[in-house]
Amino acid sequence: MIKEYLDLLMVDYTLQIITLGTAVLGAVCGMLGSFAVLRKQSLLGDAISHASLPGIAIVFLVLGVKNNNGLLLGALLSGLIAAIFIKGIISKTHLKSDTALGIVLSTFFGFGMLLLTYIQKLPNANQSGLEKYLFGQAATLLASDVWLMSTIATIALLVVLLFWKEFKMVLFDADYTKTLGFNVKFIDTLITSFIVIAIVMGLQTVGVVLMSAMLLAPAAAARQWTNSLAKMVLLAGLFGAVSGVLGTAVSASANNLSTGPVIVLIATLFVVFSFVFSPIRGLLFKQIKLWKNRNDLKLMKTLSFMYDIVKTHENISHPHKIQMLNNFQGYTRKSLKRLQAEDLILLNKSNWSLTEKGFLVAKNLYSQEL
Numbered sequence: 001m002i003k004e005y006l007d008l009l010m011v012d013y014t015l016q017i018i019t020l021g022t023a024v025l026g027a028v029c030g031m032l033g034s035f036a037v038l039r040k041q042s043l044l045g046d047a048i049s050h051a052s053l054p055g056i057a058i059v060f061l062v063l064g065v066k067n068n069n070g071l072l073l074g075a076l077l078s079g080l081i082a083a084i085f086i087k088g089i090i091s092k093t094h095l096k097s098d099t100a101l102g103i104v105l106s107t108f109f110g111f112g113m114l115l116l117t118y119i120q121k122l123p124n125a126n127q128s129g130l131e132k133y134l135f136g137q138a139a140t141l142l143a144s145d146v147w148l149m150s151t152i153a154t155i156a157l158l159v160v161l162l163f164w165k166e167f168k169m170v171l172f173d174a175d176y177t178k179t180l181g182f183n184v185k186f187i188d189t190l191i192t193s194f195i196v197i198a199i200v201m202g203l204q205t206v207g208v209v210l211m212s213a214m215l216l217a218p219a220a221a222a223r224q225w226t227n228s229l230a231k232m233v234l235l236a237g238l239f240g241a242v243s244g245v246l247g248t249a250v251s252a253s254a255n256n257l258s259t260g261p262v263i264v265l266i267a268t269l270f271v272v273f274s275f276v277f278s279p280i281r282g283l284l285f286k287q288i289k290l291w292k293n294r295n296d297l298k299l300m301k302t303l304s305f306m307y308d309i310v311k312t313h314e315n316i317s318h319p320h321k322i323q324m325l326n327n328f329q330g331y332t333r334k335s336l337k338r339l340q341a342e343d344l345i346l347l348n349k350s351n352w353s354l355t356e357k358g359f360l361v362a363k364n365l366y367s368q369e370l
Contacts, residue, residue, distance in 0.1 A: 138263075250266070
């Protein structure tokens with residue numbers, strides 16, 4: 001499948017445009033999504049993407065034609081208005097951010113669906129195809145769209161680099177940043193604005209319904225691999241770009257598969273893989289570490305039990321029967337072999353004895369228990 005896709009990519013101009021567009025979209029969404037995830041505003045992407053639908057519908061009603069730039073501009077304005085409403089609800093009421101996001105999401109999306117239903121009943125043939133903004137249609141990407149995406153991505157990258165210190169400080173301690181004289185409100189608005197722009201930029205490719213996953217999945221995956229903000233932003237951008245390219249490849253190589261949903265599914269696979277196999281937070285490594293800690297605890301308990309037997313003898317290397325350990329529940333043959341491998345005990349057929357190193361380690365454990 002990959003070979004067929006690569007062969008097709010070399011000769012198909014449309015596929016080249018779609019691949020480049022989805023890669024750029026994935027990279028910028030991953031990069032900006034990192035800030036949304038770390039600010040605990042994961043629902044922001046969902047709210048803004050759904051809130052952009054009324055803007056698309058209103059612009060179509062005004063223009064009467066499907067002008068892509070005009071529709072995306074309407075989506076941008078609608079998204080920014082939704083963001084302002086969210087900030088206003090949080091700052092002027094006692095409602096929490098998740099409540100504000102839920103209210104704005106449901107209200108704007110409900111209004112957008114109402115307008116879309118109204119448009120569908122109009123005697124206007126130009127209304128056909130508006131539903132692509134719900135689920136996306138990457139095949140409609142043009143070279144001009146990719147150039148616009150690339151320009152926005154470049155500007156977003158420059159802004160992130162220029163305000164890197166400020167963004168980092170606001171993320172981890174907004175109150176301290178404010179005491180240093182920084183305009184926290186401006187920095188917060190700047191981050192939110194670029195997140196809105198990234199969401200609107202991806203509506204044509206991924207759609208209103210799935211855009212939030214495109215924003216959050218690469219960042220969520222990257223968060224599992226590092227504690228560094230810089231590394232997380234880079235990894236999220238990489239995961240997003242790879243998801244875009246692989247999603248396009250799968251969609252182009254199979255029949256009747258929409259590009260947007262496939263991209264989102266691949267991004268989700270990155271999240272699942274990271275949740276399981278990440279050496280920092282991965283479930284598998286956590287379980288392995290838990291097993292290791294339990295085995296180490298059993299090992300030290302066995303050594304401590306041996307010390308209780310040996311400490312009454314003048315000769316610490318005096319051999320004892322292994323049968324003496326039968327009364328100790330934590331004792332296993334495997335644990336004895338591990339103790340011998342670490343030069344803590346000596347085994348001789350059916351006998352065991354503590355080494356000098358083992359005696360000192362056990363004595364230290366015994367004194368800590370006391």
